[in-house]
Amino acid sequence: MSNPSGLAIRGLTKTYGNGVKALAGVDLTVAPGLYGLLGPNGAGKSTLMRTLATLQTPDGGSIHLDGEDVLAAPQRLRARLGYLPQQIGAYPGVSGRDLLERFAWLKGRTDRAARRTEVEVLLERVNLSDAAGRAVADYSGGMLRRFGIAMALIGSPRLLIVDEPTAGLDPAERNRFHRVLADVAAEAVVLLSTHIVEDVENLCGRLAILARGRIVAEGTPAELSAALEGRLWSRVVPRGEALPEAVQLTAVPAGTLAVVVADSAPGGDFAPHRASLEDAYHVALAAAGLSDEEA
């Protein structure tokens, strides 16, 4: 194994019964820390996440965590896995503390005193100690996401899988959620799947871009944007004027900001454009044959 500590995915494939090739040979090496997985709708992110969480099986390929073969012994991985899905279920009337205790019990925490201690530590870690006696059903969206992390952290997982976490959160809650994730990433592999480029840019040391079931780019946010240095050009196209073929079109007060890729200055009013991760994301998708509309 090239990377005994962390996650190593090789040649992972999955074709659904309806013929959709959701994973077309995914290779990925992820060291402990926060790692971002970016991709448009339908790219295969959830399929990859559910496969890593051993909730479904691939057709081919391998997954190793800390050198151990996950597909050969999924049960062993489950003990070291935390999975935070897009939605956590509704549990009317049950308090955060009680619900967490029940999940800890289900995860094999049979010693009552140890279980209670673990639950209190987790509640503190996600900043929900003060709300622990309140019904989970009354939690805000942000509190629910943090509660989901506490659930996923029962048993100190080595791999935490987080699927599309920040949709619908206000900026303060999103920040709090990110701080908890960064804290967990100090000692585990945290895989954050999202289509919010900004979250990955701010949080993740490295990232991969998934499109049509394949990794089409991989690196640090700075590496991915630096690869476009000197090749991006932009101009504001006034309203009413025809838009050029662009990798990104963004509404601005004076019209539309068009960003194009070209090895030399395209002329007209185009000026050199400093590449962001968002630009790198759109260029990678365009190279994979996905238009901005599809993305």
Ligand SMILES: Nc1ncnc2c1ncn2[C@@H]1O[C@H](COP(=O)(O)OP(=O)(O)OP(=O)(O)O)[C@@H](O)[C@H]1O
């Ligand atoms: N159970 C299934 N049966 C058939 N096709 C599926 C199934 N699950 C997903 N797909 C298809 O596989 C492809 C990848 O889906 P997946 O949900 O993994 O993508 P995603 O990147 O998570 O997208 P999103 O961001 O929209 O959740 C899509 O074309 C989807 O329609």
